[in-house]
Amino acid sequence: MDKTWNPVTGCSKISAGCQNCYAGRMTYRLQSIGQEQYKNGFDLSASPRRA
Numbered sequence: 001m002d003k004t005w006n007p008v009t010g011c012s013k014i015s016a017g018c019q020n021c022y023a024g025r026m027t028y029r030l031q032s033i034g035q036e037q038y039k040n041g042f043d044l045s046a047s048p049r050r051a
Helices: 016-020 022-032
Strands: none
Touching: none
């Protein structure tokens, strides 16, 4: 198989290293352009329609 998907977005920030998280910054960019799965920002969220 040559395709992957992830029905889960976001994360729980648990360490000091999370302060400069690239994925967190990218999430807000994707949210600003209207990506449905990022409507909750970087809060841990599941998108059942993507599973």
